[in-house]
Amino acid sequence: MRHELKTSPAAFRIEAYRMLTTFLGVFSLSFFATGAEVGKGLGDGNDGNRSGPIHLITLYDDKGMPIKATHQKPRPVSMKKTCGECHNYEKISKGWHFHSGSEQPPSGRVGEPWVLTDSWTRSQIPISNRDWKGAQKPSDLQMSPWQVMSQFGSHMPGGNYGEMEPDEDDLTVDPAEFLRWPISGHFEINCLACHNADRRQDPSGAALQAARQNYRWIATVGAGLAVVKGVSLTLDDFYDPEFEYKIKTQYDKNLFNADNKVFLDIVRKPPDNRCYFCHSVQDMGKSKEEEWTRHEDIHLTAGMTCTDCHRNGVDHMISRGEEHPDPSDHEKVATMSCRGCHLGNGAEGDEEAHRQGGQLGAPHPKHAGIPAVHFEVLSCTACHSGPSPKEIVGGSSPFSVDDIEDLQAFVTELMLRKNAEDPVSMFLYDELSDSTRDQLEGFDDSPSDRVELQGSLIEDFNRISQGPSIYETERFEGVTLRPITKQLLDKSQPGKNHVQFNRLLLEDAYPKALSRYPLGIVRTARVHQLGLHGKHALVRRLPHIMSPVFKPGEDGKIAPHRMFWPAYWGILKNDEVKAISPAYIKEIAADALGVDDQENQEKINDWRPFTTEQIAEVIPLIKEDFEAMDDPRQNEEIVYLSAGKLYRLVDGEVVTEEHEAAEAYAWPIGHDVRPASQSLGVNGDCRECHNPQSNFFVGNVGLDSPFTGEVETKPMVDFQELDPAYTWAFSFSFVFRPIMKIVVSVACILLSMILIWYVLRALGCLSESASKKLKNPGKGESSDV
Amino acid sequence: MFEIISYLGLIGVVGFIVVHFMVFPPAKKGIAELKSFPEFKGQWWCFWSSDLGLLGRLDRLAFLVALICLSALFLTGFGPPLLGGKALTGFLLIIHATAAPVFIVCVAFLVFNWAYRCRFDAEDREWLRRLCSCRVFGFLKESGVCCKLAFWFGAILCVPVAMSIIVSMFPIFGTHGLETLFKIHQYGSLLLVLDSMVLLYFVCRASNCCR
Numbered sequence: 004m005r006h007e008l009k010t011s012p013a014a015f016r017i018e019a020y021r022m023l024t025t026f027l028g029v030f031s032l033s034f035f036a037t038g039a040e041v042g043k044g045l046g047d048g049n050d051g052n053r054s055g056p057i058h059l060i061t062l063y064d065d066k067g068m069p070i071k072a073t074h075q076k077p078r079p080v081s082m083k084k085t086c087g088e089c090h091n092y093e094k095i096s097k098g099w100h101f102h103s104g105s106e107q108p109p110s111g112r113v114g115e116p117w118v119l120t121d122s123w124t125r126s127q128i129p130i131s132n133r134d135w136k137g138a139q140k141p142s143d144l145q146m147s148p149w150q151v152m153s154q155f156g157s158h159m160p161g162g163n164y165g166e167m168e169p170d171e172d173d174l175t176v177d178p179a180e181f182l183r184w185p186i187s188g189h190f191e192i193n194c195l196a197c198h199n200a201d202r203r204q205d206p207s208g209a210a211l212q213a214a215r216q217n218y219r220w221i222a223t224v225g226a227g228l229a230v231v232k233g234v235s236l237t238l239d240d241f242y243d244p245e246f247e248y249k250i251k252t253q254y255d256k257n258l259f260n261a262d263n264k265v266f267l268d269i270v271r272k273p274p275d276n277r278c279y280f281c282h283s284v285q286d287m288g289k290s291k292e293e294e295w296t297r298h299e300d301i302h303l304t305a306g307m308t309c310t311d312c313h314r315n316g317v318d319h320m321i322s323r324g325e326e327h328p329d330p331s332d333h334e335k336v337a338t339m340s341c342r343g344c345h346l347g348n349g350a351e352g353d354e355e356a357h358r359q360g361g362q363l364g365a366p367h368p369k370h371a372g373i374p375a376v377h378f379e380v381l382s383c384t385a386c387h388s389g390p391s392p393k394e395i396v397g398g399s400s401p402f403s404v405d406d407i408e409d410l411q412a413f414v415t416e417l418m419l420r421k422n423a424e425d426p427v428s429m430f431l432y433d434e435l436s437d438s439t440r441d442q443l444e445g446f447d448d449s450p451s452d453r454v455e456l457q458g459s460l461i462e463d464f465n466r467i468s469q470g471p472s473i474y475e476t477e478r479f480e481g482v483t484l485r486p487i488t489k490q491l492l493d494k495s496q497p498g499k500n501h502v503q504f505n506r507l508l509l510e511d512a513y514p515k516a517l518s519r520y521p522l523g524i525v526r527t528a529r530v531h532q533l534g535l536h537g538k539h540a541l542v543r544r545l546p547h548i549m550s551p552v553f554k555p556g557e558d559g560k561i562a563p564h565r566m567f568w569p570a571y572w573g574i575l576k577n578d579e580v581k582a583i584s585p586a587y588i589k590e591i592a593a594d595a596l597g598v599d600d601q602e603n604q605e606k607i608n609d610w611r612p613f614t615t616e617q618i619a620e621v622i623p624l625i626k627e628d629f630e631a632m633d634d635p636r637q638n639e640e641i642v643y644l645s646a647g648k649l650y651r652l653v654d655g656e657v658v659t660e661e662h663e664a665a666e667a668y669a670w671p672i673g674h675d676v677r678p679a680s681q682s683l684g685v686n687g688d689c690r691e692c693h694n695p696q697s698n699f700f701v702g703n704v705g706l707d708s709p710f711t712g713e714v715e716t717k718p719m720v721d722f723q724e725l726d727p728a729y730t731w732a733f734s735f736s737f738v739f740r741p742i743m744k745i746v747v748s749v750a751c752i753l754l755s756m757i758l759i760w761y762v763l764r765a766l767g768c769l770s771e772s773a774s775k776k777l778k779n780p781g782k783g784e785s786s787d788v
Numbered sequence: 789m790f791e792i793i794s795y796l797g798l799i800g801v802v803g804f805i806v807v808h809f810m811v812f813p814p815a816k817k818g819i820a821e822l823k824s825f826p827e828f829k830g831q832w833w834c835f836w837s838s839d840l841g842l843l844g845r846l847d848r849l850a851f852l853v854a855l856i857c858l859s860a861l862f863l864t865g866f867g868p869p870l871l872g873g874k875a876l877t878g879f880l881l882i883i884h885a886t887a888a889p890v891f892i893v894c895v896a897f898l899v900f901n902w903a904y905r906c907r908f909d910a911e912d913r914e915w916l917r918r919l920c921s922c923r924v925f926g927f928l929k930e931s932g933v934c935c936k937l938a939f940w941f942g943a944i945l946c947v948p949v950a951m952s953i954i955v956s957m958f959p960i961f962g963t964h965g966l967e968t969l970f971k972i973h974q975y976g977s978l979l980l981v982l983d984s985m986v987l988l989y990f991v992c993r994a995s996n997c998c999r
Contacts, residue, residue, distance in 0.1 A: 346963060346964075367963065370966055371958075371959030371961065371962065372956070372957060372960070373966065375956065375970035376875055376876065378967070380877055687959040725878070729879050733881070736886075740957070743889045744958075746893060747950050747954050750892045751892065751896075751950050754892075755947055757899055757943070758899075758940075758947070
């Protein structure tokens with residue numbers, strides 16, 4: 004079916020017609036065009052003047068034609084032609100943000116991947132073309148650049164996949180894509196997405212254009228230069244952008260001066276707000292109402308900007324704050340890491356960064372009372388960055404409106420159980436505010452009632468869960484507690500904040516009505532597509548990214564990480580698992596997976612209940628389809644991965660085993676750096692981490708999976724490649740640490756006294772000998788020393 | 789750097805002992821009598837021997853324990869950096885931290901007991917003259933003096949080695965101070981180990997070590 008289009012005479016004729024008209028058009032216009040090739044790189048240098056140049060410039064479209072306010076049917080701005088007029092676009096396109104789609108891009112330290120999620124196929128697949136352990140390459144999933152762009156375009160800076168239009172003789176590409184590329188245009192590097200300091204720069208608007216596959220228009224809309232009407236996505240495959248004008252670009256004429264030049268507020272160092280659109284993290288542990296209490300990275304609070312540390316030259320190879328960067332850049336970026344900035348001690352330093360003496364007047368940390376071995380086994384971020392160690396990572400968070408899965412059912416259950424004198428329901432009812440009780444009594448399931456009651460209940464639930472422990476043995480006697488709740492029950496102490504514990508108790512008491520939402524999880528801008536406003540705003544919950552998980556990084560030092568458990572269908576070969584596209588799985592196993600096309604998955608992007616029986620149904624379906632299609636993978640073993648386990652079908656039975664390919668995907672947290680006073684072990688308080696109850700070692704990390712049933716957890720120490728017995732023994736030894744300090748100090752004092760005593764005696768003997776020599780030269784004899 | 793210096797130091801000291809042993813072979817009777825350490829005659833490790841008093845037994849016990857602890861400290865402290873280039877962590881760190889206070893207590897006890905016997909006396913003046921006149925060859929022949937020197941040097945080294953770590957556990961020094969303290973501990977420990985090897989060698993072979 005797919006290949007029919009590619010080879011059909013109609014498609015061929017259209018292609019040929021397009022090529023001819025395009026060639027004629029470009030040829031005739033090239034006389035007038037002042038193309039990008041002229042003056043390439045002119046603006047990349049520095050003439051010695053440190054003031055930034057004013058960008059009052061002519062805008063060019065993708066044909067290289069200057070854009071005028073008076074044009075009847077103007078085309079959108081082309082960054083390649085406009086910025087490329089003075090800047091080396093080709094060189095910039097090799098930069099860190101723009102090269103991941105290229106062949107063998109540099110990997111560097113493992114980072115945040117793209118994540119392909121699909122709640123129907125119970126998939127969350129880390130994707131990156133870099134050699135990051137655990138990430139699947141787009142090519143593994145047969146994802147073309149077009150598909151990558153379609154999936155993740157909302158938070159892409161352009162370039163890269165956006166300009167990888169397939170060769171016409173590439174038979175592996177879906178023929179429909181050949182038709183779509185000219186309609187949507189290239190997603191060129193959107194220079195303005197970062198460098199435009201204008202407050203009107205609208206990344207959400209740009210993302211909307213990406214969602215509409217209006218790639219050519221992204222920069223124009225994002226910068227607020229024009230209003231664009233029309234949606235490429237809905238246009239016919241045979242729409243001809245050269246001769247039709249269904250996507251209308253209406254420039255704001257007030258932006259153009261008499262010379263048809265436009266002022267763009269371009270800055271060399273992008274403002275933080277530009278970085279935030281793709282590099283934000285939302286702590287789900289804070290309700291929306293509490294957002295104002297969230298602290299910013301201390302460096303930003305102190306007035307620094309992202310680009311003070313994350314700098315780059317024209318090649319746009321942004322420094323990533325690595326302590327041991329590429330040796331070729333070492334000297335240049337040596338101070339742009341935590342150690343480089345803060346631990347510089349001049350010429351005495353044994354590292355380049357130390358020799359350079361830090362930068363920006365960064366305070367030298369005291370680290371008072373923290374033995375130096377910590378600096379060898381822990382990264383700076385372990386104590387200074389991200390959230391503090393949590394009791395549970397991957398448990399549950401404050402309630403939000405979406406957490407009441409079925410309001411009518413909840414109201415009925417609560418009222419029925421209250422009337423039946425169920426102690427939990429009676430307690431909960433009593434704890435609700437008067438107005439919520441009134442709303443409950445008068446609830447008639449009308450839309451207005453629903454909104455009002457949901458809001459009131461969430462407010463009350465959060466108030467109750469943030470208070471003292473609601474657990475009483477008699478009250479929860481009839482409730483089946485999950486293992487994780489029981490685990491917390493053992494740790495429950497009066498006076499402690501019980502928000503996690505209380506939420507788990509309420510979830511356990513009303514398992515059908517309240518969703519079990521993980522605690523200690525975060526959402527990130529790129530993965531969960533945050534920051535999209537209006538109609539295209541999403542409420543994505545997958546993947547459940549847990550944070551912080553303290554585990555060794557690539558340099559072997561323990562650092563806080565963000566982490567999630569990959570889940571997907573794949574082919575097991577040579578002990579490696581290559582993912583199968585979720586779209587394909589959904590197509591061939593819709594019934595077995597319970598796919599309901601009517602439901603808007605974007606809005607309900609969370610785990611759906613899943614069973615091993617479904618795995619047993621789906622695997623044979625995939626195998627059958629492979630055989631029917633004569634797919635080269637038909638003889639390989641098909642498996643499903645989730646929460647660190649591999650699910651295989653052996654003799655019709657689903658067998659599970661732990662497998663390296665199913666390991667969690669984790670990347671280190673660099674931010675948000677806390678103030679020194681909130682660092683772990685501040686003032687030499689060893690017991691903050693070195694105690695047998697420390698969350699740093701024994702915090703629980705959820706084994707997040709779509710499987711219904713009991714929530715499993717793993718202690719943090721399992722991720723640290725440490726022996727739990729060791730961590731317990733070492734923590735326990737701190738009970739004796741004060742005694743050891745006293746004993747060793749006393750022994751040393753005794754030793755010192757003996758040494759001093761004999762040194763004094765020696766001096767006395769020498770003095771005596773000298774005196775005797777003075778009296779009887781040649782006969783001086785000394786006594787013993 | 790520390791690894792290289794450690795390897796060089798260990799090779800140097802072992803080489804020195806071998807060369808010294810060959811150039812100045814011990815007396816015919818083998819391990820000779822030790823005037824200052826009569827308990828080292830014969831089965832000196834038998835601290836339960838009936839001819840010893842309580843203090844003598846404790847002395848032998850302390851020596852044995854110190855020797856075992858020093859070996860444990862050496863293996864755990866130098867093993868990871870020398871063999872794998874890694875920091876000392878895990879169970880090795882627990883063993884190290886457990887053996888260290890025991891070692892320092894034993895050393896304090898031994899120094900208290902042995903200091904008087906290992907004092908320098910009039911007979912030891914000759915080495916000073918030889919040392920001052922750069923007659924090192926002759927100086928090295930005097931096992932007794934070398935033994936005393938190694939003893940006092942070791943006793944002195946124990947203080948910075950132990951205190952550098954203890955002090956770092958108090959909120960006194962900053963990052964670079966802590967790193968310096970750690971280096972003091974590392975290099976001090978290396979010297980202590982090398983010194984202990986020399987001391988043991990001389991104790992085993994000296995006939996007139998101390999009195």
